[in-house]
Amino acid sequence: MKLEDLIIQIKNKNSFLCVGLDTDIDKIPKFLLNEDDPIFSFNKSIIDHTNKYCVAYKINTAFYESHGVNGWESMKKTIDYINDNHPEIFTIADAKRGDIGNTSKMYAQSFFTEMNFDSLTINPYMGSDSVKPFLEFKNKISILLGLTSNIGAEDIQLKTSNGDFIFMEMIKSSKLWGNHNNMMYVVGATKTDFINKIRSEIPDHFLLIPGIGAQGGDLIEVCKHAFNDNIGIIVNSSRSIIYASTDDDFAIAAANQAMILQAQMSAILSERK
Amino acid sequence: MKLEDLIIQIKNKNSFLCVGLDTDIDKIPKFLLNEDDPIFSFNKSIIDHTNKYCVAYKINTAFYESHGVNGWESMKKTIDYINDNHPEIFTIADAKRGDIGNTSKMYAQSFFTEMNFDSLTINPYMGSDSVKPFLEFKNKISILLGLTSNIGAEDIQLKTSNGDFIFMEMIKSSKLWGNHNNMMYVVGATKTDFINKIRSEIPDHFLLIPGIGAQGGDLIEVCKHAFNDNIGIIVNSSRSIIYASTDDDFAIAAANQAMILQAQMSAILSERK
Numbered sequence: 172m173k174l175e176d177l178i179i180q181i182k183n184k185n186s187f188l189c190v191g192l193d194t195d196i197d198k199i200p201k202f203l204l205n206e207d208d209p210i211f212s213f214n215k216s217i218i219d220h221t222n223k224y225c226v227a228y229k230i231n232t233a234f235y236e237s238h239g240v241n242g243w244e245s246m247k248k249t250i251d252y253i254n255d256n257h258p259e260i261f262t263i264a265d266a267k268r269g270d271i272g273n274t275s276k277m278y279a280q281s282f283f284t285e286m287n288f289d290s291l292t293i294n295p296y297m298g299s300d301s302v303k304p305f306l307e308f309k310n311k312i313s314i315l316l317g318l319t320s321n322i323g324a325e326d327i328q329l330k331t332s333n334g335d336f337i338f339m340e341m342i343k344s345s346k347l348w349g350n351h352n353n354m355m356y357v358v359g360a361t362k363t364d365f366i367n368k369i370r371s372e373i374p375d376h377f378l379l380i381p382g383i384g385a386q387g388g389d390l391i392e393v394c395k396h397a398f399n400d401n402i403g404i405i406v407n408s409s410r411s412i413i414y415a416s417t418d419d420d421f422a423i424a425a426a427n428q429a430m431i432l433q434a435q436m437s438a439i440l441s442e443r444k
Numbered sequence: 445m446k447l448e449d450l451i452i453q454i455k456n457k458n459s460f461l462c463v464g465l466d467t468d469i470d471k472i473p474k475f476l477l478n479e480d481d482p483i484f485s486f487n488k489s490i491i492d493h494t495n496k497y498c499v500a501y502k503i504n505t506a507f508y509e510s511h512g513v514n515g516w517e518s519m520k521k522t523i524d525y526i527n528d529n530h531p532e533i534f535t536i537a538d539a540k541r542g543d544i545g546n547t548s549k550m551y552a553q554s555f556f557t558e559m560n561f562d563s564l565t566i567n568p569y570m571g572s573d574s575v576k577p578f579l580e581f582k583n584k585i586s587i588l589l590g591l592t593s594n595i596g597a598e599d600i601q602l603k604t605s606n607g608d609f610i611f612m613e614m615i616k617s618s619k620l621w622g623n624h625n626n627m628m629y630v631v632g633a634t635k636t637d638f639i640n641k642i643r644s645e646i647p648d649h650f651l652l653i654p655g656i657g658a659q660g661g662d663l664i665e666v667c668k669h670a671f672n673d674n675i676g677i678i679v680n681s682s683r684s685i686i687y688a689s690t691d692d693d694f695a696i697a698a699a700n701q702a703m704i705l706q707a708q709m710s711a712i713l714s715e716r717k
Contacts, residue, residue, distance in 0.1 A: 193547075195550075231543075231547060231550075233541070233543060233547045233548070233550035233551045233554065234547075234550050236550070236551065236554035236555075236558075237550040237551070237553040237554045237558060238554075238558065239516065239520060239554065239558040239559060240513060240516045240517050240520050242554075243512065243513045243516045244513050247512060247513055267541070267542065267543055267567070268506070268540070269540065269567065270504075270506060270540055271592070271593075271594045272594070274466075274504060274506045274507075275506070277468075277504075277506035277507050277509070277510040278506045278509065278510070280510040281506065281509035281510045281511075281512065281515075282509075285509075285510060285511065285512040286512060294540070294542065294567045294569050294570075295569070295599070295600070296567050296568070296569035296589065296600055296601065297567075297589070297592050297594060297596050297597065297600075297601075298594065298595070298596020298597055298598060298599030298600060298601070299595065299596040299599055300594050300595050300596040301594065301596050302596070316569065316570070319544070319570050320544075321544045321545070321570060321571065321573050321574065322571070322572065322573050323570050323571020323572040323573040323574050323575070324570065324571055325571060326568070326571030326572055326614065326617050326618075327568070327569055327571060327600070327610060327613070327614055328569065328570075328571070330605040330606070330610065330613060331605055332603040332604055332605045332610065333603070337600060337603065337605065337610060340600070340603060341599065341600055344599050345599075
């Protein structure tokens with residue numbers, strides 16, 4: 172998918188919501204455990220009920236890998252289901268990959284070609300030659316960790332070097348490896364103090380913002396700092412949507428949570444015009 | 445596996461060689477493509493012929509993931525084959541994972557429990573709470589990226605902060621999260637200038653050293669700087685062993701390359717005594 176198709180979708184749906192499919196076998200409704208593939212069955216219902224409110228789905232690969240080969244099958248069925256039924260929706264493999272060049276190329280083949288995700292999150296700690304192989308794939312978007320929302324961000328990302336934070340040094344370098352059409356950055360919603368700073372460095376890049384909901388970020392505050400002329404953000408919510416209920420009504424409860432977030436987004440967008 | 449079992453194996457075999465199973469369908473002998481699972485068939489032959497010379501196998505997960513679900517099946521068959529036939533050999537999932545706490549826990553379950561690897565490489569860029577979930581698994585070893593051998597190491601790892609390199613700041617912090625029994629560090633063999641510095645900071649931790657062979661590191665030089673009282677290193681070679689020949693004799697050629705490296709290691713060890 173091209174970035175411009177995502178922007179059109181955001182404007183059509185009045186939404187910049189991403190639903191995170193962090194699907195945990197221990198948290199899904201118990202009656203689904205009788206299905207052949209409970210994780211896929213859960214995802215399918217969530218997708219069927221939330222797709223009109225969101226512009227993206229983010230699959231957290233760890234939750235699938237924890238079930239080994241079977242988990243990768245559930246992941247493949249899920250991405251295929253989205254691509255077959257909702258090809259307009261932007262898909263994100265939240266896999267945080269990155270390695271030396273020939274290995275990064277293999278990861279790119281895995282998620283961009285074999286699995287056919289539109290985008291992939293990338294850990295940039297190994298630097299330029301670990302990221303560039305991902306950028307060679309046409310109509311695919313590499314989403315680099317910009318600044319994460321967890322406490323451990325202090326250990327490396329928030330150290331200072333040459334008078335600026337390491338994460339800012341990384342953004343300054345890495346923005347030159349690609350462009351705003353093939354790169355985005357992950358920026359934690361709990362870090363609004365830093366979003367202005369990031370926006371002034373990369374005014375045109377989209378930001379993927381997790382941490383609304385379970386992680387405590389505030390939507391209005393985030394939008395105030397992070398919007399650009401093309402909206403420029405995708406806001407992810409996982410647990411507060413997909414586990415809104417663990418009963419028979421889980422998919423309707425998830426739809427309702429997604430609908431509320433979309434309505435909040437629509438209100439923010441209309442006030443902006 | 446406990447670290448002490450790895451140390452015993454190193455002393456028994458006079459080897460600290462790790463064979464890297466970076467198995468690429470485009471590089472294995474063509475006649476194997478007729479097999480049901482060419483990647484597993486290749487690995488099985490390599491393992492059958494090299495196991496007496498090495499103390500560890502390192503599976504580079506990217507090469508398997510590039511084939512999606514089938515690739516994960518090949519990976520599972522490979523790790524099961526090693527565990528079933530050579531339980532004394534130390535196994536490494538070179539996956540460079542790391543994410544917020546609940547996600548890192550899922551990756552740990554994947555590689556430590558579901559796949560039953562002895563160890564996993566971890567990208568520490570997200571800091572303490574992204575690493576600690578891995579350390580909670582008993583008799584498993586977390587191998588953090590210390591300093592990588594690629595050019596991109598300059599972009600973050602070799603920046604300076606508080607008068608020291610970022611990678612050193614990371615080692616100083618992270619060594620307190622666990623201990624030398626449940627943590628190791630990846631240090632590129634091309635970075636001998638830095639190995640002394642790393643050794644003085646973490647005298648007791650094992651180092652996993654890739655980059656001998658295809659990446660140009662020198663074995664004697666590496667050992668001079670990196671050995672500790674328990675040897676303290678595992679040296680990985682991938683391409684120069686497993687692709688020593690791409691003909692019918694590939695497994696014998698691989699065994700010969702592994703034997704030569706083991707003989708070099710044995711010589712270095714005997715001169716040390």
